[in-house]
Amino acid sequence: MGSRSEFSPQTLAVLIALGEQPSAWQHGYALAQFTGLKSGTLYPILIRLADRGLVEACWQEEPAPGQPRRHLYRLTPDGLASAATAQAAAQAAAAQAAEQAATQARPGVSPRRGRPVAAPVVP
Amino acid sequence: MNWPSRIASAAARGTMRLIPAGRRDWAEAIWAEAHQVPAGWPRLAWRAGCLGLMIKEGQMVRRIGMLVLFTAAAGAAAWGAWPGSPVSHGAAVQGGIILTLALLAGLPLLVRSWLGPPGSRAARWLRGGFSVTILAMLPVQAAIGLFAGTVPRSGINRHTFDLVMGSGIPGSSSGGPDWGGEIAILIFTACALAVVLALTARRTPVAPATLVIAAGAGLVLGLVMYAVAPAGINFRFPDRPWLHGSAAETAVILAWILIFGAPLIAGAIAGRRCHLRRDPGEASVALAWQGLAAGVVSSGVGAVFVSVFGSGTTALLVKSAWVRDVFYYGQHVTASAVYGRELYASQDVQGYFVLLVGFPIIGLIMGVFGAGVFNPVPRLQGPGGPGGPPGPGGSVSPPAPPVSGRQVDAEELTHAGPPPASAYR
Numbered sequence: 001m002g003s004r005s006e007f008s009p010q011t012l013a014v015l016i017a018l019g020e021q022p023s024a025w026q027h028g029y030a031l032a033q034f035t036g037l038k039s040g041t042l043y044p045i046l047i048r049l050a051d052r053g054l055v056e057a058c059w060q061e062e063p064a065p066g067q068p069r070r071h072l073y074r075l076t077p078d079g080l081a082s083a084a085t086a087q088a089a090a091q092a093a094a095a096q097a098a099e100q101a102a103t104q105a106r107p108g109v110s111p112r113r114g115r116p117v118a119a120p121v122v123p
Numbered sequence: 124m125n126w127p128s129r130i131a132s133a134a135a136r137g138t139m140r141l142i143p144a145g146r147r148d149w150a151e152a153i154w155a156e157a158h159q160v161p162a163g164w165p166r167l168a169w170r171a172g173c174l175g176l177m178i179k180e181g182q183m184v185r186r187i188g189m190l191v192l193f194t195a196a197a198g199a200a201a202w203g204a205w206p207g208s209p210v211s212h213g214a215a216v217q218g219g220i221i222l223t224l225a226l227l228a229g230l231p232l233l234v235r236s237w238l239g240p241p242g243s244r245a246a247r248w249l250r251g252g253f254s255v256t257i258l259a260m261l262p263v264q265a266a267i268g269l270f271a272g273t274v275p276r277s278g279i280n281r282h283t284f285d286l287v288m289g290s291g292i293p294g295s296s297s298g299g300p301d302w303g304g305e306i307a308i309l310i311f312t313a314c315a316l317a318v319v320l321a322l323t324a325r326r327t328p329v330a331p332a333t334l335v336i337a338a339g340a341g342l343v344l345g346l347v348m349y350a351v352a353p354a355g356i357n358f359r360f361p362d363r364p365w366l367h368g369s370a371a372e373t374a375v376i377l378a379w380i381l382i383f384g385a386p387l388i389a390g391a392i393a394g395r396r397c398h399l400r401r402d403p404g405e406a407s408v409a410l411a412w413q414g415l416a417a418g419v420v421s422s423g424v425g426a427v428f429v430s431v432f433g434s435g436t437t438a439l440l441v442k443s444a445w446v447r448d449v450f451y452y453g454q455h456v457t458a459s460a461v462y463g464r465e466l467y468a469s470q471d472v473q474g475y476f477v478l479l480v481g482f483p484i485i486g487l488i489m490g491v492f493g494a495g496v497f498n499p500v501p502r503l504q505g506p507g508g509p510g511g512p513p514g515p516g517g518s519v520s521p522p523a524p525p526v527s528g529r530q531v532d533a534e535e536l537t538h539a540g541p542p543p544a545s546a547y548r
Contacts, residue, residue: 028152029159029169039172043153044179047146057152070159071152 007086010037014045015083018055018075025058025072046073054079131170135177142181150177196258197224203262206269212301216268219305220261223312227254230316238324243331246323249338249420253319256431257312263431266438271469272296279459287466315479319423322416328409329416333393337417337490340389341424344381348429348478350374353436353468385425386418386486390493393417397498406500411491418490419483426482430475437468 007015013035018026020034032042049055056076063069075083132154139150153173160166178184201220206213231250241247274291275281281293300308322329351374393413439446447461456464 027159028156039153039156039169040175041172043149043172043176047149047180057148059152067158068155070155071148 007082010035010041011045011049012086012090013037014042014049015054015075015079015086018073019080019083019087022075022080025074027070027072031073049079054082135170135173138174138177138181138183141183141186142177146180150180193228193254196255197227200224200258200261204265206265215300215302215305216265218302219300219309222305222309223257223261226309226313226316227257230313231320234317234320234324238321238326240325241323242325242327242329243323243334245331245334245338249323249334250319253316253427256427257316259431260434263434263438266442267434267469267472268300269296270441271466275462280462283459283463283466287463287470311476311480315423315483318419318483322420327416328412330393330397330413332396333413333416334420336392336396337386337389337420338424340385340417340421342428344378344385344421344425345428345432347374347378347381348425349432351378352429352471353433381425382422382482382485383489386421386489387493389417389421390414390490391497393490394494394498397494403500410494410498410500414491414494415487416490417494418486418488420486421490422482422486426475426478430479433475434472437465437472440468441465 014031014037017031017034028039028042028046031037031046032039035042037045046055046057050057050073054076055073056079057071057073060070060072135150135154139147139154142150150173153176154170157166157169157173160169201224204216204220206216241250271288273296274288274293275284276293284291321327323334351371390413393416394410397409397413436446436450440450451461451464
């Protein structure tokens with residue numbers, strides 16, 4: 001399918017979360033809350049995205065008193081473009097799926113090709 | 124911070140040290156972020172995710188598996204080689220075993236801190252193979268040493284022993300080398316292991332392909348050497364174990380060719396596959412490294428192969444009647460003659476030490492020679508093209524850059540002369 005995204009739904013969720021405020025640095029916990037992902041899923045995704053140059057990361061300059069420094073993340077320009085493309089592809093796929101579901105629900109229309117099918121012969 | 128948290132933090136910090144440097148930041152980040160998560164189960168779940176990440180990114184499963192495998196192999200080798208009560212040099216043998224195992228465990232860590240971890244999968248296999256051979260040599264050495272050193276009480280075996288080994292006290296056993304011998308073996312093992320570790324480290328400029336080529340050439344050399352001795356030829360007995368007549372002579376000729384030819388060819392091929400730099404100096408250094416590594420590794424693998432399998436065969440001949448039947452198949456040899464052959468074979472095992480020292484030196488010379496002779500380093504040429512005497516029309520000077528022209532024109536002309544060094548591959 002042409003509109004299929006190169007990213008998994010979880011990665012897409014992370015990209016969308018980061019794309020909400022593209023210029024702002026975000027924390028891992030905030031991203032976890034936004035996406036609903038657990039740390040064991042979120043951080044491997046962030047690592048892969050950073051390896052591909054789609055996400056940049058840095059350490060917090062001034063940590064809160066008594067707290068360790070936090071790692072911050074935001075999209076790179078490439079990441080922003082990829083996120084926009086992936087989001088558009090996901091939306092297109094979702095629209096296509098919705099249309100298919102609507103077609104299936106309509107009586108007398110083939111679910112595959114959208115053509116009218118012959119009505120069953122009732123004795 | 125309560126004590127369970129302190130313990131967890133200490134454990135996490137210790138585990139983080141095992142993670143590759145490029146990933147350590149991420150583990151620290153996820154651990155630090157846990158402070159923002161509400162205490163209790165959510166924080167515990169967050170840290171469990173951190174632990175999972177560390178296990179995955181630090182390749183802990185592989186590391187732990189390797190550790191378990193090494194411990195099991197080392198334990199088995201030590202158990203097989205541990206001297207019994209009749210051995211007179213028992214303390215020296217025990218010390219040698221313990222120090223060898225310490226060397227195998229400690230030297231890789233030391234080299235890792237200087238030259239980095241293994242550079243490739245081939246490097247890892249080479250290191251693993253060499254460690255296995257060192258471990259295998261421990262029980263083999265013990266079996267042969269005990270047999271060769273035990274003085275028969277009487278009869279024809281006693282006469283043969285006196286003939287081969289010199290007279291001794293009946294029933295006594297030297298059981299292996301004394302402290303001097305053990306120290307010499309340990310120094311040699313340490314040097315050989317250090318060379319293998321250095322050549323396979325990430326910061327050493329040896330290509331993975333060089334190691335693969337050299338190991339392949341070394342295996343061929345080792346197989347042919349094994350076919351010669353102990354499988355093929357026993358100089359003291361006319362009825363050779365397996366190979367007869369021209370087959371044995373062919374194997375000997377092939378072995379002589381391969382002793383010098385295997386590292387030469389390995390060096391030449393490794394040099395040909397090496398991507399040379401544009402700078403002739405750097406290209407020469409890269410070629411020399413590939414030649415050196417290819418020569419030493421190919422000859423070293425060959426020597427180690429024939430030493431381990433040759434010594435192993437001799438040890439099995441001593442230990443197993445079944446192996447003796449297979450080895451001397453079709454020959455009607457008396458029990459006393461078998462004893463004599465085993466004793467001679469045990470003495471011949473010492474010859475492998477000469478191979479282990481000599482082969483890598485031959486390999487080093489031939490490998491560097493092969494890499495250098497068959498892969499000449501291109502020289503940077505000037506704008507006038509290749510050198511040589513001027514033709515009948517006299518020498519043609521390179522065109523001078525225009526007076527008001529861009530300087531880059533002259534630079535481009537200069538660099539347009541020689542093709543890139545990689546084009547010479």
